[in-house]
Amino acid sequence: MTTITTPAVDADRYALSAGNSGIWIVCLECSGDDQIVGVLSDHRVRHTDIQTLMAEHDADRHRPAEPRCIVCAAEPVWNGPPITAPISAPTPIEGLCISCAFWVTTVKNRLALGRLLDRTATGAPVARIDGRLYTMEPAPLRGTVAMRGHGGNTFTIRYFTGKAVTGSNLWDCGEIPARWRPLLPDNAIFGREPEPQ
Ligand SMILES: [Zn+2]
Ligand SMILES: [Zn+2]
Structure with missing residues (x-):
């Protein structure tokens, strides 16, 4: 089997093996059908093809968890973009989801003086x-x-x-x-x- 330089993607979780049908890319952290990342014909293996398949698998299965809202802990943190019509979105508030940012803004407006x-x-x-x-x-x-x-x-x-x-x-x-x-x-x-x- 030819030695293949593993791409820089998130290569630690992947193993490559050569078989009759080509080069198999296997994810060591997934199981069942999910662990077969791809099979490449051994006549046309290209470094970038392997990297692309690994990157796709990373995006599908190993996406880092989005930070959660510090208030509701349920929704992802939101940071823009501003929306103006027909109903404006709130200004992003660090650590908050769009819903909590909206309600915090509503509370702040309510507690503003002189109204x-x-x-x-x-x-x-x-x-x-x-x-x-x-x-x-x-x-x-x-x-x-x-x-x-x-x-x-x-x-x-x-x-x-x-x-x-x-x-x-x-x-x-x-x-x-x-x-x-x-x-x-x-x-x-x-x-x-x-x-x-
Ligand atoms: Zn995986
Ligand atoms: Zn929230």
Whole structure:
């Protein structure tokens, strides 16, 4: 058997052996069918072919575990990219997944001083109704093409403070996860059901 220089990929876990059908690349850390990384015809073995197969196997089976969110420990850490429309993604927060970054940002906005109604960073009213978060964004400017939340249906939000907001661009930001509820308690009810289209 010819000596083959093992590629630099993650070669420690691989073994090469020559058989009638060619060069077999075997993963020593996988079992069953998974351990056969590839078989190369011995007439055309190229270093780069072996490296490519090993790299593919590494990516499929031995991907290093993504760091997990330090808050929920369930989702991978998220770091961008910024998204602006129609609902903006939160600014990445080191060590947090996109969901926890969103809820931390929501909590921070809520606890900002000098706000009679809960509002987003851009000033849109925020409502928490039955454990869900909603924002009432301003109506799109006339003549602009923009998506409205809830198909543009009109909603009235009645805050526990007695104030009310009516608008036709209500966005549902989803259920508030249990761990964030104490910091994001309900603050309103709907004044009426959405109007039929
Ligand atoms: Zn393997
Ligand atoms: Zn998280």
